[in-house]
Amino acid sequence: MISQKLQDAFNLQINKELYSEYFYLSIAAYCYSLDLDGVANFFMVQTQEEHFHAMKMFNFLTDLGGRVILKHIDEPPVEFKSVIEIFEKTLAHEQIVTKSINDLMDLALKENDHASASFLKWFVDEQVEEEATVTKLLSKLKLIKGEGHGMLMIDAELAARVFTPPAAA
Ligand SMILES: [Fe+2]
Ligand SMILES: [Fe+2]
DSSP: OOHHHHHHHHHHHHHHHHHHHHHHHHHHHHHHTTTTTHHHHHHHHHHHHHHHHHHHHHHHHHHHHHHOOOOOOOOOOOOOOOOHHHHHHHHHHHHHHHHHHHHHHHHHTTOOOOHHHHHHHHHHHHHHHHHHHHHHHHHHHTTTOOOHHHHHHHHHHHHHHHOOOOOOO
C-alpha cells in the first residue's frame, strides 16, 4: 500500500502535469493569434503529452488503491514577448518539473516503495527527452533570432509534429 505522504506527493505532481497542459494550451492560443500555426501545433501536441502524464499518474495511484485528489489549477500566463521567450519559459518550466519528478523519486526511494520508483523511472527518462527537445529548438530559434524565413521554416517543421502515445504506457 502506498503511503499517505507519497500519495500527497503524487497528487501534487498530477496538479503540476495538469498545469503544464494548461500552460502549453495558453501558449498554443497565443501562437494561433499570431498565425504561427506550426508552433501552435507543437504546443497542442505538448498539451496532449502533459494530459497523458497526468492520467498515467492518475491511473497508477488508483491501481495502487490510492486516492486521487484534484486541486485548483493556476492561471497560466497569456501574453508573451516572442517565440524565443516562449521556448525559454518552456525550458524553465520543464526544468522545474524535472526537479519535482526527482524529488518524487527521492521520496519513493526513501520509503522503499519499489513500485513507485519503478513507475517514476519512465518520467525521469521522459524529462531528459523533453528538456533536450526544447533546448535544441531554442538554440535554432536563437540562431535565426526568431525572425524571417528561418522562423517560417521552423514553423513549417513544427506543423508536422503529431502526438503518439507511448505503446507500453
Ligand atoms: Fe509532464
Ligand atoms: Fe513536460
